[in-house]
Amino acid sequence: MNALTMPGTAINDLRVWLDRLTQTDRIAVMRDNVPLKHGVAAIAKCLDGKQAAFFPRPDGHAIPVISGFMSRRSWIAEAMGVPESGLLEAYRRAAENPLPWREVPGTEAACQEVVHHEIDMNGLLPIPTHSEHDNGPYITAGMVIARNPVTGIQNVSINRIQVHAKDRMAILMLPRHLFAFYQAAEANGQPLPVAIVIGADPLTLLASQAITPIDHDELEIAGALHGHPLPVVKCLTNEVRVPANAEIVIEGRLLPHVREPEGPFGEFPKYYSAKENREVIQVDLVTHRKSPIYHTIVPAEMEHLLLGSIPREATLLAHLQRSFPGVKDVHLSIGGVGRYHLYVKFEKRREGEPKNVILCAFGAHYDIKQVTVVDTDVDVHDPQQVEWAVATRFQADRDLIVVAGAQGSVLDPSTTVGQETEADCLPPHKQGISAKMGLDATRPVSYHEHVFTKVRIPGEDKVDLAREIVAGATIASAMGQAS
Known part of the structure; x- marks a missing residue:
């Protein structure tokens, strides 16, 4: 992280932010006359999460288009002036x-x-x-x-x-x-x-x-x-x-x-x-x-998903912590389109607590369709770690909660299955009816020896590879052999 990307002053003007992105090679400037129909969105999607896309004269229009300037979580934190x-x-x-x-x-x-x-x-x-x-x-x-x-x-x-x-x-x-x-x-x-x-x-x-x-x-x-x-x-x-x-x-x-x-x-x-x-x-x-x-925001890509998910995460974290101080972090997964799947990091003290956390989360926002609660040794921002916790700490007959017929997102197409009407349009009061699923992927409060202890190697988090790797070396040179 260089001086330009260190946490500091919050950004209060779009043009100041675009200047910051330009200085750090996070904006790609396109050729003139990129088509407004599909062309702008296609290019911006290809750069999604890597660079913002700037179109100086799309379809020859005098007003330029920008997309993707908030397409990474770290960029949003930087704009806020915080780590x-x-x-x-x-x-x-x-x-x-x-x-x-x-x-x-x-x-x-x-x-x-x-x-x-x-x-x-x-x-x-x-x-x-x-x-x-x-x-x-x-x-x-x-x-x-x-x-x-x-x-x-x-x-x-x-x-x-x-x-x-x-x-x-x-x-x-x-x-x-x-x-x-x-x-x-x-x-x-x-x-x-x-x-x-x-x-x-x-x-x-x-x-x-x-x-x-x-x-x-x-x-x-x-x-x-x-x-x-x-x-x-x-x-x-x-x-x-x-x-x-x-x-x-x-x-x-x-x-x-x-x-x-x-x-x-x-x-x-x-x-x-x-x-x-x-x-x-x-x-x-x-x-x-x-x-x-x-x-313009390209629908369903990172800028769209993060703008919706981060404010929801902050609200959900505050809501859950009021009832459960053991809640340490939350994350609305990108695979769950930043709305539907919530991961909760929780310091469990008693058996059964995670199920209460799950039910509280369902009541916090109707969009939430699936909640997975994990222990504090799991990074909720890493889907692979969450999946590992589900794979090794969850049993469906013991740790699964299903709530049928609840209010969910009206934009979730799975909620319409089996509910088609003759007019092919559900009335508003029937839209978004959804099942909710909760997974308690926490280990037992008490367990025998190291059955649920996460494997780690002492010092693995302190390794400085730049110090340990010899630049330009080969096996032959390391063994003192002629190439």
Whole structure:
């Protein structure tokens, strides 16, 4: 780790972060005219987790596209200014100690340097089409910000948004806070004003995914992650406040009692969600910085998965530790798409405790489908070690928990098996019904001699191979023989 990648000051501007990645050879710059349809996503996927991909003129568009600048866990920790081992604790502190944002006038807001009243979304912005069967271009890295129509407190989320007309877009809202705001507005026949922010700094993006109670503004968590109140500015057509240093802001309204087709779309479980009638955003205005940068997230790849998993991990760790101080760490596995499979490191004192931990985890977030509890000698961030613990410490007839018919993720395609209806569309109250599985892969509290002692070699963790290996040596030279 060199000076540029040492833990230090948190990053509070996207362009500062892109400069950091450029200086450390973590951005690859592409040729001009890479196609927005599939080409941008294909190249970004090939570089996933290795380098961010920068497209200066995709399809000849004047606005460049960036993707993958948060595609490694260590990069996210670096942007936060903490070591990777301190990532969850730093996020947890920020979530528990939010800082109210600081409003600035429009003259000080970079995101309002340029204003567009005439709207043609695909002409104005370089919006990619990502996967093979996606039903057109999608905004995938847009933070949707709305105010509770009753309390006025904001919510921030990232939603997939299909651009299907010059000034209209269909949006998927899961049954969370944004949807609750919309329902309250729609019940009164009112539109819900929104802003879609594209090109936020990495920590504000991360804050948008915090698991919080309703009426907790995630922009205040962003301020805590930055170490100072986040500068925000009021939109030009509504009362929503947006990050002042964002690259692009789309102002609009979620229309009441209007639904239009959206999908199919390749989602984070690495499957397509079906075409359905969804809520609609009427675009009123677009503002942006001079020479803006457009951010796209390739669905189901590392940037997408990590943005969702790290905030959830921090929340789950705090939730579990309140009831079980023996919980030392948690990890939502990438194989479980950063949502469904949770690994828990636990210091067991009594038999039966891991099963209680499993049940507590299921209640913490409905997306969780499988929980595996392991001992403290297992690294939950290493899937091979977790599998080893299951292979050697778990017996299904003794250590397995199955909960049938629970609420799960509506985006998990396995929940629809055997539930097809004549209309080929399940009603919302039947979507996402899932079984939950828990695995207690911990060793007994007491066991005979070294039956469950993990094999290790003394000093193996202190070996300095650079000191021990003779550079350029061969067997022949080591044995004093002529080559």
